[in-house]
Amino acid sequence: MLGEGHRAQAAPPCSWSLDLITALGRAGRRVLLCGGDLTGPGGAGWRGGEGGLKWAQESVVPLWERTERFRIYSPWLIPGPVQTASYITALLTSIRERRGLIDDVPAAVKVRVEKQQVVYGNHTFAILLEESVLRYRIGGTDVMAGQLGYLLSAMALPSVSIGIISQDADRSRIWPVEGFFLYDDELVNVELISAHLRRPASGTYGCSPTPRGPS
Template sequence: MSTPSSSVQEARVVFGRRLREIRKDSGLSARALAVLAGWHESKCSRLENGSRTPSFEDIRAYTRHCGAAQLAEDLIATARGIEGMYVEWRRIERSGLRRVQESVIPIWERTLRYRIYSSWLVPGPLQTEAYIRALLSSIRDRRRLVDDVDEAVLVRVAKQHIVYEGNHRFSVILEEAALKYRIGGSETMSGQLRHLLSVSTLPSVSLGIIPLDADRSALWPVEGFFLFDDAQANVELVSAHLTVVQPHEIALYAETFAMLAGMAVYGPAAHALISKATDALE
């Protein structure tokens, strides 16, 4: 898969090509457009080859002088999406963890098919309140954030209604190791594993677990990711949050998920692995 920075740059290049098409359709040269906009001629080239990110005012000026002002707002929305593809945690979390939890509610509510892979954590829709609190408290302390953990926990728990209501479907693949990492201590982890057994029986949930002794010759553990229908993939990195919207990249994540799903065990075999991890805690 491409790196986060290359994904963002590719999107910028595609956006620049769109700007170039608009200019050429208008009959303007890059020099003529620069003169009309009051820019240095090189600015047009940098905008069109993706080496410079246009401001929203740049986009409005560009389209206005090209006689395509009606395209400005759509282009601004696209540019805003590109800039949101790779966002550092310190920027996302500067107002606290509650706002982060609230920011994803719209896509959570509208997504019907979730495909979730995690190699080290039980994912959000299947977490207990105690497990959530342990995770968010650790993030707060590690990143030196304002303390709004109580409010953030309430928001995340409330979001889980989609597991029980509506037409949402969750296909979740966990590495067996995720059952063994003691998030919040033994008691919290034991409660989380018992909850995982319970929710795995819901009609809306398909839970697969890849055993530690599975043959990984074809594909080893990769970064955890959420696939929201076929519209978007979210990946949590150490320093930043990555949003993937390029169709060919989403297809790669979907293909990877299918391969991982083929390595997993389900039903009684998955329940046995959960019970084994629970017994080890006790």
């Protein structure tokens, strides 16, 4: 599962990680630095509210377990499947404080980290990030150094492919959009400013006016 315990060596400085991720992309490795004329985008959905953060994490476990193919686009945050425990803690603490939710952050983090076992199962992950995601400081410098270090480790997993849209790419035809998760061909979760939009394969829409946060 993902978390700080997975890191066998000290986390590299943020600038070093960013340079390496970029270099790997330019060399055609598993991280692809997407540039040029972009014609389409590639998320992060989350449920939460009165049930607390732990319930929000538990509620999507069945969906994660039955999904074989995850396709994710995120313009703001590192997506849930490849987050470290410290990064998750910083995100969920911020959500709890802003929304005045019950303080069950440690329990919610534990569920989130346990959920990440799917990365090592019969599942595949195609993740597309805006380069700015790597630069936004969530939880401070040390947390981001650990997160970027783990992202480098996750790149080596055969189940994970990560693409990065460079900040100097020409965005004239398509600019960054809302983040989304595609769960096989069953469900699309789109994260909006104040709500969470779900579109199942049936074509019907559902909107949950719940606190924003990552899957």
